[in-house]
Amino acid sequence: MEQKQGNARLVLKFVRESPLSRAELSRKTGLTRAAITGIVDSLVSEGLLREGTTEKTSMGRRPTMLELVPEAYYSVGIDIARDGVRLCVLDFTMQAVFERFWGNEIESETVLFEMGETVRTLKKQYRFLGAGVVSPGPVDSVNGKILEPDGLDAWHNFSIDKLSGLLELDVILQKDTAALAIAEKRFIGADKSFLVLLADHGLGSGFIYKGELFESAFGFGSEIGHISIDLNGEKCSCGNRGCAELYASIPSALKAARAFKPDIIWSELAQSDDDRYRKILKKQAEALALVCVNAINMLEPEVIVLEGDLCLGYELFKENIESIISERCFTKAGRGVKIISSVLGQNARAFSAANLVYEKYFGR
Ligand SMILES: [Zn+2]
Numbered sequence: 001m002e003q004k005q006g007n008a009r010l011v012l013k014f015v016r017e018s019p020l021s022r023a024e025l026s027r028k029t030g031l032t033r034a035a036i037t038g039i040v041d042s043l044v045s046e047g048l049l050r051e052g053t054t055e056k057t058s059m060g061r062r063p064t065m066l067e068l069v070p071e072a073y074y075s076v077g078i079d080i081a082r083d084g085v086r087l088c089v090l091d092f093t094m095q096a097v098f099e100r101f102w103g104n105e106i107e108s109e110t111v112l113f114e115m116g117e118t119v120r121t122l123k124k125q126y127r128f129l130g131a132g133v134v135s136p137g138p139v140d141s142v143n144g145k146i147l148e149p150d151g152l153d154a155w156h157n158f159s160i161d162k163l164s165g166l167l168e169l170d171v172i173l174q175k176d177t178a179a180l181a182i183a184e185k186r187f188i189g190a191d192k193s194f195l196v197l198l199a200d201h202g203l204g205s206g207f208i209y210k211g212e213l214f215e216s217a218f219g220f221g222s223e224i225g226h227i228s229i230d231l232n233g234e235k236c237s238c239g240n241r242g243c244a245e246l247y248a249s250i251p252s253a254l255k256a257a258r259a260f261k262p263d264i265i266w267s268e269l270a271q272s273d274d275d276r277y278r279k280i281l282k283k284q285a286e287a288l289a290l291v292c293v294n295a296i297n298m299l300e301p302e303v304i305v306l307e308g309d310l311c312l313g314y315e316l317f318k319e320n321i322e323s324i325i326s327e328r329c330f331t332k333a334g335r336g337v338k339i340i341s342s343v344l345g346q347n348a349r350a351f352s353a354a355n356l357v358y359e360k361y362f363g364r
Contacts, residue, residue, distance in 0.1 A: 007031060008039050012048060012068070013362040016093075017190070019052055021063035040066060048072045048092075068092050073361075076119060076131035076169065077354025079176075079347075080158075082151045082201060085111050088350040089122060094186075094358070098122060099347065108154040116166040130170040132179070132356030133160055134349055137204065137223070139175040141215075146173070150237075151201055172356045176349055178213055180307050180342070181206030182359055183352035187343050188303065195301040196342070197224070197288065199310050203245035207299055214299075225249070229290040247287035250309055256280045270312035281313055285320035289328075292321055296334040307342045308349075314341040 007029065014020055014028050026036045043049035052067040072092040079086040082104065089098035100118060102111045119128075135155065138147040144160040146152070164171040174182070181196045188194055191211040198204045203225030207214040225245030226238050233242020246252055250266050257269045257280050269277050292304055304321075306314060318339045329335045344351055 004039075007035070008043060009361075009363055011036070011039050011043065015049065015066050015068055016358075016362055017186070019065040019067040021065055023063060025066070070095060072127075073129045074122075074126040075129050075354040075357035076167065077350040077352070077356075078115070078131060078133045078163075079349035079353055080133060080135040080146065080152070080155055081176075081349060082136070085115075086347065086350040087115060087118065088347055088354055089126065090351065090354040090358075092358075094351075094355070096347065096351070097126075099350070104154075108158075112163070112166060115163075119167045119169070128169055129361055130172065130357040131163070131167055132353040133163065133171060133173045134176040134179040134353040134356075135173070136201065137175040137177070139173060141174050141178070144171070144173045170357075172360060174353070174356055175204075175206070176352075177204040177206035177307070178215075179206075179352040179356055180344065180348060181208050181305075182213055183344055183348070183355045184208070184305055184342065185211065186355075188305070192303070193299070193301050194303045194305060195292075195295055195299065196305045196307050197291070197310065198307040199245075199249050199288070200308055201249065201251065203248050203288075203291065205295070207295075207301065209299070224291055224295065227291055227294050229287060229294075244287055244291045248284055248291060253280055253284045256283070266309055267312055270309070278316065281316050282320055285317050286324065288317065289321040289324035292325055292337070292339070293328045296325065296329050296337050300331075300334065301337065304337060304339050305342050306339060307344075311341045 010029050011025055014025060022036050022040060026033050040049060047069055049066050050069050051064045070091040070093045075090050077088045077090060084101055084103040087100045088096050091097050135146045136149040136152060138149060140147055146155050146158045148156045160171045160173045177196060177198045180198065184196060185208060193209050196206045205224035226236065226240055226243045228240050228242045229244050230242030234246050235241055236243035236246055253269060254266060257264045257277055260276055295301065306317060310317060321339050325337055326335045342348060
């Protein structure tokens with residue numbers, strides 16, 4: 001029975017990556033055509049799979065392609081961030097069908113209450129598999145607890161058991177950067193090794209090694225922002241000196257730019273043609289590049305993905321970071337590592353939270 005369910009999940013997992021014919025499924029899973037027919041028939045009758053478009057082959061025949069039924073299941077994604085809390089609902093094919101935002105002026109108890117009401121109402125319409133939550137680190141993902149992230153006082157020591165009771169759903173918690181890295185797998189490749197870099201308040205990262213999230217012994221993940229890039233640099237709140245996030249984070253770039261314009265915001269700075277601002281961004285890129293060089297020498301990612309607000313300055317960052325990487329990495333392969341921009345879009349964090357539920361459901 002368990003084997004049968006395992007094979008059904010495997011079929012769903014492959015179809016999730018792209019619509020496939022029965023013959024392709026048989027080839028990919030190593031199961032016989034007869035076995036595939038049996039599994040597909042039961043998945044179709046359960047309402048999880050459906051026959052979609054037909055595709056022309058070189059032989060001229062047109063096999064029927066199978067695809068996921070968008071309405072089969074839904075997942076709730078909750079992004080607990082410094083500017084507020086975002087909730088989104090994704091259907092079985094990862095399309096957003098509902099979104100809501102609570103600004104950080106609203107008390108966390110009110111947010112939780114309204115979130116419960118919202119999900120209860122949505123349950124009349126949608127069949128949920130569960131909910132995923134992301135938060136800036138440090139996060140204890142093993143025990144489901146947000147620890148004490150900077151600037152997120154209202155959520156310090158929040159346990160997701162409370163949320164699980166409120167939503168009456170299974171809830172998974174993950175650090176934002178780790179969840180973003182997991183979500184990128186669908187676009188970069190299921191068995192690739194890559195690093196995501198998120199610069200906001202500080203500088204965070206998530207590392208996927210051959211398709212699996214790298215998790216440290218204590219479950220905190222990699223604190224890449226606290227790699228020192230200046231032996232005699234400024235003292236950091238962590239106790240170290242010259243930490244990368246003192247030079248590579250968004251507040252650090254804004255602090256420098258505000259000498260010229262006190263009310264400048266990141267979107268303006270990141271996309272400005274003004275030489276004074278370009279100089280600041282280049283310095284920020286240099287700090288990011290040193291982090292990348294260290295990461296490449298240590299972890300050998302195949303590609304590095306810029307997440308969140310960093311994407312706004314992508315062209316400049318890419319050019320400057322890749323140029324430093326090409327000169328300073330140890331191996332030839334390392335010197336060729338490319339910087340790409342996330343394709344997860346505006347609601348990347350809530351999207352990556354909802355994706356955690358599907359990752360668990362489909363299996364890795
Ligand atoms: Zn530090």
